[in-house]
Amino acid sequence: MSENILSEQKLQSTNISSKEKNGLLRRILPISLNTFREAVRDRVLYNLVLFVLLITASAIFLGELTAGQEARTIVNFGLGAMLFFGAFISIFVGVSLVSKEIEKRTVYAIFSKPIGRGEFIVGKYLGLCLTLLVNVLIMGVGVSLALLYVGGGSLAFSIWGAILLIFLELAILTGVAILFSSFSSPALSALLSFLVFIIGHFSAALNDLAKGLGSTFAKYVFGAIYYIFPNLSHFSFITNTAHGEVPPASMILGAFGYTIVYVSILLVLTVLIFSRRNFK
Amino acid sequence: MIAGFIAIYVLSNFLESARPPLPENYADQDLAVQGNKLKGFTLGLDGLIADWYWMQSLQYIGGKLVNSETEQINLEDLKPLNPRLLYPLLDNATTLDPHFMTVYSYGAVVLPAIDREQAIKLIEKGIANNPEEWQLYHNLGYIYWRTKDYRKASETYEKGAAVKNAPPFMRLMAARMKTEGGSRETARVIYGQLFEQAPDDQTREIARLRLLQLDSLDEREAVRATLQQFREKNNRCANSWSEIFPLLKSVKLPGGKDFRIDKSNNLVDPTDAPYILDKANCDINLDRAKSKIPPDIK
Numbered sequence: 050m051s052e053n054i055l056s057e058q059k060l061q062s063t064n065i066s067s068k069e070k071n072g073l074l075r076r077i078l079p080i081s082l083n084t085f086r087e088a089v090r091d092r093v094l095y096n097l098v099l100f101v102l103l104i105t106a107s108a109i110f111l112g113e114l115t116a117g118q119e120a121r122t123i124v125n126f127g128l129g130a131m132l133f134f135g136a137f138i139s140i141f142v143g144v145s146l147v148s149k150e151i152e153k154r155t156v157y158a159i160f161s162k163p164i165g166r167g168e169f170i171v172g173k174y175l176g177l178c179l180t181l182l183v184n185v186l187i188m189g190v191g192v193s194l195a196l197l198y199v200g201g202g203s204l205a206f207s208i209w210g211a212i213l214l215i216f217l218e219l220a221i222l223t224g225v226a227i228l229f230s231s232f233s234s235p236a237l238s239a240l241l242s243f244l245v246f247i248i249g250h251f252s253a254a255l256n257d258l259a260k261g262l263g264s265t266f267a268k269y270v271f272g273a274i275y276y277i278f279p280n281l282s283h284f285s286f287i288t289n290t291a292h293g294e295v296p297p298a299s300m301i302l303g304a305f306g307y308t309i310v311y312v313s314i315l316l317v318l319t320v321l322i323f324s325r326r327n328f329k
Numbered sequence: 330m331i332a333g334f335i336a337i338y339v340l341s342n343f344l345e346s347a348r349p350p351l352p353e354n355y356a357d358q359d360l361a362v363q364g365n366k367l368k369g370f371t372l373g374l375d376g377l378i379a380d381w382y383w384m385q386s387l388q389y390i391g392g393k394l395v396n397s398e399t400e401q402i403n404l405e406d407l408k409p410l411n412p413r414l415l416y417p418l419l420d421n422a423t424t425l426d427p428h429f430m431t432v433y434s435y436g437a438v439v440l441p442a443i444d445r446e447q448a449i450k451l452i453e454k455g456i457a458n459n460p461e462e463w464q465l466y467h468n469l470g471y472i473y474w475r476t477k478d479y480r481k482a483s484e485t486y487e488k489g490a491a492v493k494n495a496p497p498f499m500r501l502m503a504a505r506m507k508t509e510g511g512s513r514e515t516a517r518v519i520y521g522q523l524f525e526q527a528p529d530d531q532t533r534e535i536a537r538l539r540l541l542q543l544d545s546l547d548e549r550e551a552v553r554a555t556l557q558q559f560r561e562k563n564n565r566c567a568n569s570w571s572e573i574f575p576l577l578k579s580v581k582l583p584g585g586k587d588f589r590i591d592k593s594n595n596l597v598d599p600t601d602a603p604y605i606l607d608k609a610n611c612d613i614n615l616d617r618a619k620s621k622i623p624p625d626i627k
Contacts, residue, residue, distance in 0.1 A: 114384050117530040118431055125377040132373065250372045281373065288376030292428050 076164050077172040084146065084176020085183075093142055093180060094187075096134050101191050103130055108195040120201030124291040127192035128211055132287070134188070135181055135219040136246055142180070143226025144238035146173045147323070167320040170227065174316060177223050185216045204293060211290040213301065217308040218284035222246055224315035225279065231322045248274070249281030279311055371425065379426035386418035386432075387531065390439065405624070407442040416440060416447040423451065427458035430465075431528040437468035438523065438532050441475050448472050463495035464526060470502065471519055479510030498522060514583075517543050541599035542622050545615065548588060548598065551580045552613045566611035570596045570604075598622055 088094070107126050111119040147170070150156040159169060189212045196205040225245045229238035248255075252275050259271030284304055286296045296304075371378050393410040419436045423429055433455035440448035452469040459465060466489025473482035483506035490499035498518075505515050517540065524536035555576045559567050567573045570590075577588050577596075590596060595603035596613075602620035604613050615622055 114387070115380065115529075116387055116431075116435075117528070117533075118380070118383065121376075122380045125374070125380050129374045129377045247372065251370065285373030285375075287373060288379070288426050291376045291426075 073168065076168045077175065080159075080164070080169060080172025081176035081179060084173050085179045088142060088177065088180040091142075093138055094184060096138065097184065097187050097191075100130060100134055100188055104191050104195045108198050111199075119199045120196055120204055121291040123192065123195050123199060123201065124204055124208055125287060127188070127195065128208065128215065128287040128290065131185060131188045131192070131212070132215050132218070135185060135215065136222055136243075138181060138184060139177070139219050139222040140226050140239050140242045140246070142177055143223045144230040144235045144242060146177060146227060147230050148235050148238075166324050167316075170231075170320050170323055171316060174223060174227055174312075177227075178220050181219045181223065182216060185212060185219070188212075204290075207293055207295050208290050210296040210301065211286040214284040214286050214296060214304055217304050218281050220308055221249075221279045221281070221311055221315075224312045224319075228315045228319045228322075231319045231326075245278060246281070249279045250285070252278050252280050253282040280307075283307060375425040376429075379422045379429055379432075382418050382422035382425065383429070383432055386415055386422065386435075389414055389418060405442055407439070412443055415443060416451065419451055420454075423454060423458070427455075430455075430459070430462065431532075433465055434468055434523075434526075434528055434532050437472055438535050441472050445472065445476050461492060463489045463492040463499060465489075466492065466495075467499065467502075467522065467526075470506070471523065474506065474510060474515070474519060477511065479506045482506040482510060513543055513546065517583075538621060538623055544582075544586065544599045545622050547583050547586075549604070549613050549615075551582060552577070552588075552596070552604070555580060556611050556613065560611055566608050567606065568608065570594065570606060 104123070104127055107123055108119070111122050111126075115122045147156075150159065156169075160166070189209060192208060192212075193205040196202070196208070222242065222245075226238060226242040229241045233241065255271045256275040259268045259275070262268055262271070286294075286300075289296075390412055393407075393412045397410055416436075419432050419440070422432045426432075433452055436448060436451040440451060449469065449472055452465055452472065455462070455465045456469065466485050470482045470485040470489065473479070473485055483503050486499050486503035486506060489495055490503055492499075502515075502518065505518070509515055520536045520539040520543065524533055524540060527533035527536055552573070555573050556567060558576060559573050571594050574590070580588075582588070588596060589599075589601075591601070591603060593603075596606075597603050598615060598620050600621040602616045602622075605616050607614050
């Protein structure tokens with residue numbers, strides 16, 4: 050009898066938690082899709098036109114300039130452009146995601162509904178990640194087509210591992226941009242995010258520098274920078290990809306893990322800061 | 330709007346012409362940035378910046394050749410062009426992308442004509458970064474061979490032959506360098522390999538010209554012997570190529586190749602430029618104005 054009651058209670062709690070999960074998704078998903086639609090409406094994906102023009106021009110003219118190394122240069126150039134275009138979208142759209150809603154006062158309408166601040170932030174974040182994913186996928190197809198055009202057939206397929214890593218890097222950068230935008234003005238947030246982008250790529254070199262320094266204090270400072278700032282060099286695989294290398298599964302899994310943990314930290318911080326803001 | 334753009338066009342050209350010229354040695358100023366100092370600042374785009382240095386080095390040498398005042402450029406000795414920035418450019422490219430094999434092979438072919446030690450340094454750096462690439466040993470062996478250091482060339486080919494997946498050609502070259510390092514046949518094998526395995530168009534073109542040069546050397550050697558034969562028989566030198574054509578028919582060139590004659594009945598070199606018959610010395614010469622064959626290697 051008591052066993053039956055227990056199992057009934059367990060069943061009920063499972064139903065409640067699955068209902069809660071469904072409700073959470075039902076609340077986050079529209080925010081994400083709306084953020085994606087807004088980005089498309091704001092012509093964010095227009096950067097693809099410029100990207101396609103760049104890639105087409107490089108596919109046609111690089112043969113002359115690089116003495117037959119066009120395939121490798123298209124990989125370096127195409128994936129480099131993908132990273133930078135993506136970083137600009139992450140930073141400039143990311144920093145305005147929340148501030149725009151506050152400026153337009155739409156945030157009041159949103160919070161008058163049963164939507165938590167955390168759900169709002171996560172929804173916004175996932176929406177921008179979806180935009181970046183679409184962007185990166187279309188760019189990836191463009192680079193692959195350019196590679197097929199210049200005869201770099203095998204590279205056209207092997208670049209996708211590096212593209213996945215670029216997307217993960219952009220996912221972290223988006224988290225950074227949203228964090229800064231939760232307590233700072235869009236202009237300052239953009240500047241700070243860009244600095245994190247630079248430091249993130251330089252942090253591995255800083256760590257090497259710290260190891261070579263005699264001062265223990267400097268070692269701790271650089272060591273702290275190395276671990277606190279996102280280490281974006283973990284996601285750099287463009288140069289290797291130009292040689293036809295594919296990131297090993299362990300690297301991709303590690304990068305996924307790093308991204309999930311780092312983004313979770315960033316989003317928790319953002320939600321904590323955002324929760325303290327008064328919208329009444 | 331159109332008028333505005335026309336004005337911009339005119340002003341732009343005016344400003345360009347009004348700009349004071351840069352000092353002549355500007356192009357050869359030392360590189361301000363070194364590859365190893367760039368690392369970390371490249372935001373993960375090391376390969377792209379290496380590509381930029383690679384393109385710069387091609388443009389640099391191309392510019393030197395185009396702006397050269399000498400009519401015939403000697404591929405064996407590019408020092409008169411003063412291309413002293415080539416090594417730093419190639420060094421930066423390979424520092425940023427240590428596996429950029431094209432840069433090493435290009436450096437191996439072009440740098441020895443500027444500075445042998447720099448060429449060796451670049452390829453040794455390549456071997457340190459890519460010990461599994463037997464082509465780099467081939468490149469280093471080639472540099473030693475070009476400077477007639479056949480013992481070192483043989484040792485290098487021997488080391489390269491020990492690398493996994495090295496072709497039998499490497500062991501063959503190791504032996505050949507010891508016994509007949511200076512022979513034309515060895516040169517043909519080396520340039521043949523360079524031509525087949527060149528990862529870039531420029532190295533391939535240099536190797537192709539060298540192979541044509543070797544063919545031309547064979548042809549000229551055979552023609553000289555034939556001219557001598559004609560003179561001994563007729564007590565005079567031939568007045569035209571057509572006089573020695575019957576004798577040339579019986580001459581066998583290496584590789585079973587034949588002499589080539591153009592529509593005007595001229596004997597032509599492998600780049601289709603007519604040979605010059607030097608009647609005074611009873612000799613055959615390349616037409617330096619028309620021929621693409623590089624000056625002779627000894």
